[in-house]
Amino acid sequence: MSEAISNLSRKEQVIRKAAELFKEKGYAAASMRDLAHLLGIEAASLYSHIKSKEEILRSLCFDMAAEFQKSLAEVESKDVTASEKLRNGIIGHIQVMAKDLTASAVFMNEHRHLSQPYLRDFLLMRINYINRFKSIIEQGVKSGEFKDSIDKKLAVMTLFSSLNWMPMWYDPGSAIDPLQLGFQLADMLVNGLKKNA
Amino acid sequence: MSEAISNLSRKEQVIRKAAELFKEKGYAAASMRDLAHLLGIEAASLYSHIKSKEEILRSLCFDMAAEFQKSLAEVESKDVTASEKLRNGIIGHIQVMAKDLTASAVFMNEHRHLSQPYLRDFLLMRINYINRFKSIIEQGVKSGEFKDSIDKKLAVMTLFSSLNWMPMWYDPGSAIDPLQLGFQLADMLVNGLKKNA
DNA sequence: AATTTCAAGTAACGACTGTTAGTTATATAT
DNA sequence: ATATATAACTAACAGTCGTTACTTGAAATT
Numbered sequence: 001m002s003e004a005i006s007n008l009s010r011k012e013q014v015i016r017k018a019a020e021l022f023k024e025k026g027y028a029a030a031s032m033r034d035l036a037h038l039l040g041i042e043a044a045s046l047y048s049h050i051k052s053k054e055e056i057l058r059s060l061c062f063d064m065a066a067e068f069q070k071s072l073a074e075v076e077s078k079d080v081t082a083s084e085k086l087r088n089g090i091i092g093h094i095q096v097m098a099k100d101l102t103a104s105a106v107f108m109n110e111h112r113h114l115s116q117p118y119l120r121d122f123l124l125m126r127i128n129y130i131n132r133f134k135s136i137i138e139q140g141v142k143s144g145e146f147k148d149s150i151d152k153k154l155a156v157m158t159l160f161s162s163l164n165w166m167p168m169w170y171d172p173g174s175a176i177d178p179l180q181l182g183f184q185l186a187d188m189l190v191n192g193l194k195k196n197a
Numbered sequence: 198m199s200e201a202i203s204n205l206s207r208k209e210q211v212i213r214k215a216a217e218l219f220k221e222k223g224y225a226a227a228s229m230r231d232l233a234h235l236l237g238i239e240a241a242s243l244y245s246h247i248k249s250k251e252e253i254l255r256s257l258c259f260d261m262a263a264e265f266q267k268s269l270a271e272v273e274s275k276d277v278t279a280s281e282k283l284r285n286g287i288i289g290h291i292q293v294m295a296k297d298l299t300a301s302a303v304f305m306n307e308h309r310h311l312s313q314p315y316l317r318d319f320l321l322m323r324i325n326y327i328n329r330f331k332s333i334i335e336q337g338v339k340s341g342e343f344k345d346s347i348d349k350k351l352a353v354m355t356l357f358s359s360l361n362w363m364p365m366w367y368d369p370g371s372a373i374d375p376l377q378l379g380f381q382l383a384d385m386l387v388n389g390l391k392k393n394a
Numbered sequence: 395a396a397t398t399t400c401a402a403g404t405a406a407c408g409a410c411t412g413t414t415a416g417t418t419a420t421a422t423a424t
Numbered sequence: 425a426t427a428t429a430t431a432a433c434t435a436a437c438a439g440t441c442g443t444t445a446c447t448t449g450a451a452a453t454t
Contacts, residue, residue: 010401028225029310032442044443045402053442083391109306113226137390146390151373154381155390157366158359165358169350176348184351192389193334193343193352194280207431229412241413242432250412 011049014039018056019102027057027110057110058118064107065125067096072132082140083190089133090189091182093163098170098178105167130156159189208246211236215253216299224254224307254307255315261304262322264293269329279337280387286330287386288379290360295367295375302364327353356386 017038021030032053036043050056071092075085097104111122134156140146162185170181214235218227229250233240247253268289272282294301308319331353337343359382367378 026223026225026309028223031440033440041401042403043441044404044445047443048401086390112223140390150385150390151381153366154373154378155385157362158382158385161358161360161362162355163358165354165362169354176351181351184348185355188347188352188355188389189385190390192385192391193283193337193347193387194389228410230410238431239433240411241415241434244413245431 014046014049015056015059016102019060019100019106022057022060022110023102023105027106027113054113054115057106057113060103060106061111061114061122062118064096064100064103065122065129067099068093068129069125071096072129076132081145082136082143083145085136086133086140086190087186089136090159090163090186091179094166094178094182094185097163097167098172098181101167101170101172108164108167130160133159162189211243211246212253212256213299216257216297216303219254219257219307220299220302224303224310251310251312251315254303254311257300257303258308258311258319259315261293261297261300262319262326264296265290265326266322268293269326273329278342279333279340280342282333283330283337283387284383286333287356287360287383288376291363291379291382292375294360294364295369295378298364298367298369305361305364327357330356359386 014035018030018035021035021038024030025034031043032046033043036046039046072089075088075092078085078088080088112119114122134152137146137152137155141148141150141152166181166185170178172178176184211232215227215232218232218235221227222231228240229243230240233243236243269286272285272289275282275285277285309316311319331349334343334349334352338345338347338349363378363382367375369375373381
């Protein structure tokens with residue numbers, strides 16, 4: 001038992017350091033020797049803790065994916081207006097990312113280096129997630145809350161682009177905290193920059 | 198003379214094919230042997246046309262950067278309202294990307310693999326470009342066109358995220374053409390999703 | 395005190411990396 | 425016909441890649 005806990009703990013250290021490295025240099029350009037050096041050990045020693053380089057990437061990508069799914073499921077379960085749902089979805093997504101900005105960056109930028117069949121599974125989960133946001137937008141159009149002139153694919157892709165780049169520029173030490181960021185981002189996408197006349 | 202033209206032409210072919218490969222696999226994961234294979238030649242033969250792998254990346258990144266700068270300079274030269282300027286900037290940016298979606302994707306995702314001092318130069322140009330968009334937003338706030346409640350950094354980063362991910366999902370064969378896409382995107386960011394009551 | 399577990403080490407493998415040196419066949423220009 | 429330029433070739437380099445096999449010292453458990 002204690003072996004498993006302690007092993008997991010060290011394995012977690014390896015994975016977290018790997019996330020930093022993958023975020024900084026990209027998965028393909030990050031070598032196992034780089035990672036080992038950051039941890040102060042030899043490259044071969046990494047394999048006492050992990051099965052392969054890709055196992056690290058898989059763990060990072062799929063753990064984040066599970067968090068996103070969980071957050072969205074909770075948002076969907078509440079019976080509120082589409083604007084409210086969209087707003088909650090945006091805030092939830094941002095808060096999941098804020099809990100681990102490094103893993104979020106890897107999730108977003110490096111998932112393409114997953115091999116099959118993991119890549120396929122990952123992309124299916126992602127499409128599913130996006131489509132559920134798209135449904136919320138469609139509900140909003142149907143209920144008359146949102147303009148019917150907007151292209152739904154464009155709207156949802158714009159939304160995701162904005163969300164997914166956040167880990168690249170957001171400074172967790174900055175004045176604005178993740179929750180406030182979520183509020184503002186939701187407001188900006190729903191109401192736009194323009195002052196309501 | 199004719200040597201230069203013909204050489205340039207073949208060099209261009211190599212660079213364009215490299216852009217496709219870099220977009221698909223990422224710069225680091227794309228090998229010169231992959232590229233050569235796509236062109237039906239041997240890896241060593243590439244070096245008749247280009248100096249190095251990174252020269253290709255440099256040429257892709259800096260050529261795109263020049264196009265973006267040119268587009269923004271023209272937008273800035275016109276004396277119009279801030280909303281109009283922002284709108285024109287967005288449309289211009291999208292049209293530059295649409296002219297070469299592949300190079301745009303490389304520009305956005307792979308520039309970090311530039312070595313110094315090119316990386317530094319690239320990032321400085323990019324900061325400058327972003328700050329000029331930020332100025333337009335600030336003008337809009339000052340003139341009362343835009344809300345003064347918005348965080349300007351958040352606004353400009355959201356804008357850029359939306360713009361920069363477009364090459365990843367936009368299908369040039371789709372119903373909506375780049376100009377319409379620019380119109381809609383500008384409208385969405387300025388006016389939001391919500392119907393004006 | 396003996397045994398097991400953990401986290402590291404050394405050495406090495408086969409494959410792949412970007413790149414070079416030098417050569418050759420083909421098309422164009424003189 | 426001769427010279428030149430283009431675009432390809434073969435062979436090979438020094439280095440790096442992820443990973444395996446096996447070993448070792450220290451800590452925890454029995």
